[in-house]
Amino acid sequence: xxxxxxxxxxxDSLGDALDFLExxxxxxxxxxxxxxxxxxxxxxxxxxxxxxxxxxxxSFIKExxxxxxxxxxxxxxxxxxxxPGLELIQETASKVGDVQVRNMGTVGGSLCNADPSADYxxxxxxxxARMVLRSRSGVREVDANEFFKxxxxxxxxxxxxxxxxxxxxxxxxxxTYKKIVRRAGDYALVGLALAIKLDSGxxxxxxxSFTGVDEKPYRAxxxxxxxxxxxxxxxxxxxxxxxxxxxxxxxxxxxGSSSYRREVMRxxxxxxxxxILNAS
Ligand SMILES: Cc1cc2nc3c(=O)[nH]c(=O)nc-3n(C[C@H](O)[C@H](O)[C@H](O)COP(=O)(O)OP(=O)(O)OC[C@H]3O[C@@H](n4cnc5c(N)ncnc54)[C@H](O)[C@@H]3O)c2cc1C
Numbered sequence: 658x659x660x661x662x663x664x665x666x667x668x669d670s671l672g673d674a675l676d677f678l679e680x681x682x683x684x685x686x687x688x689x690x691x692x693x694x695x696x697x698x699x700x701x702x703x704x705x706x707x708x709x710x711x712x713x714x715x716s717f718i719k720e721x722x723x724x725x726x727x728x729x730x731x732x733x734x735x736x737x738x739x740x741p742g743l744e745l746i747q748e749t750a751s752k753v754g755d756v757q758v759r760n761m762g763t764v765g766g767s768l769c770n771a772d773p774s775a776d777y778x779x780x781x782x783x784x785x786a787r788m789v790l791r792s793r794s795g796v797r798e799v800d801a802n803e804f805f806k807x808x809x810x811x812x813x814x815x816x817x818x819x820x821x822x823x824x825x826x827x828x829x830x831x832x833t834y835k836k837i838v839r840r841a842g843d844y845a846l847v848g849l850a851l852a853i854k855l856d857s858g859x860x861x862x863x864x865x866s867f868t869g870v871d872e873k874p875y876r877a878x879x880x881x882x883x884x885x886x887x888x889x890x891x892x893x894x895x896x897x898x899x900x901x902x903x904x905x906x907x908x909x910x911x912x913g914s915s916s917y918r919r920e921v922m923r924x925x926x927x928x929x930x931x932x933i934l935n936a937s
Contacts, residue, residue, distance in 0.1 A: 658698060658699065666708065668709065675704070677707050678815070681905075683703055683704065684703040684705070685706075687761040688731070690761050690861045691762075691766060691770045695766055697741060707891050715830065716730050716731070718738055719749070723826070724743055724826065726746075726821060726823075727821050728763060728766075728820055728842065730763060730765075731760065731761070732760075732763070734758035735750035738861040742830075743784070743824055743832075745784070745852065746824075749776050749780045759887075765781065765819045768781065771805050773868070773869065774844040776834065776868060777876075779834075779848055779850045780834055782802055783849070783865070784825075786801045787799070787811060787871070788804045790817045790818045798823070801874075804872055808873070820936055830856055831852070832852040833851055833860060834849070846912050846913050848924060849925045849926060851863075851930075858890075858937065859886065860888075860889055861886075862885075862888055864876070866902065867901070870908075870919075871906055871908075879900040889930065894926075898924075901923065902923035
């Protein structure tokens with residue numbers, strides 16, 4: 658199917674894009690990997706598209722104690738760039754889709770799209786990132802946890818653009834993103850973002866966030882609580898893995914039933930924590 662007729666605007670700057678967006682029935686176009694199929698299926702029918710995909714001012718990685726990542730930074734740029742203290746981001750980017758998708762798709766597009774099976778939402782939730790949202794009337798910052806509202810739904814207002822994502826360094830943490838897929842290049846059946854800090858075997862901080870198991874990223878708070886300030890051992894790992902899988906509400910669909918996803922969650926967390934225990 659072809660998209661309905663649509664106006665196309667290519668701004669020279671972010672300011673220009675914000676001027677155009679104000680008060681119009683317009684949607685932002687970044688890499689086009691998710692929005693173009695939705696336009697073709699006529700799930701979305703905006704009057705205008707505002708193409709920010711080539712705005713250089715939105716494509717950057719500024720490292721520091723707090724790293725800033727521009728919204729139109731391509732998956733391929735994150736996949737080829739190790740940010741010290743945030744190695745998890747490189748690992749995640751390299752697992753998004755296939756080469757074509759990584760060449761075109763942007764980190765901001767993925768976050769704003771808020772697909773419940775996408776990779777970055779769970780990762781940036783685990784990293785407790787701050788989303789910087791800009792409109793003509795100003796700028797505001799929203800916690801990743803607050804940003805995601807439900808399937809394909811965020812706290813972005815119609816005239817706002819995600820400008821950048823700010824993430825505090827997690828130097829000294831074990832961090833990883835594990836993704837279970839049926840076929841190479843697929844969206845996650847279940848994905849796990851984990852960051853954990855150990856001191857002499859004791860858990861000093863831990864963030865556990867899943868994708869594919871709820872309407873938005875699922876932060877396994879009960880499992881985190883069970884691990885905090887405890888010695889990381891087999892019995893704690895079992896307890897935390899059971900708590901994480903029991904607390905979720907995974908969907909059933911053609912890729913897997915709810916109970917299957919729950920079991921995948923449990924094993925994924927258990928195996929990942931055991932790997933860290935053996936390596937520490
Ligand atoms: C074949 C295929 C396989 C894929 N596999 C995976 C996968 O394994 N894992 C995964 O996570 N994703 C996957 N994706 C999705 C991919 O990561 C997309 O790149 C991403 O979801 C959207 O990024 P985009 O830049 O293409 O955004 P677009 O498609 O341009 O936009 C997506 C949505 O976000 C809005 N938007 C974009 N940028 C901004 C901004 N800065 N501010 C405000 N709103 C904005 C748009 O208006 C639109 O609603 C896949 C896609 C395809 C086509």
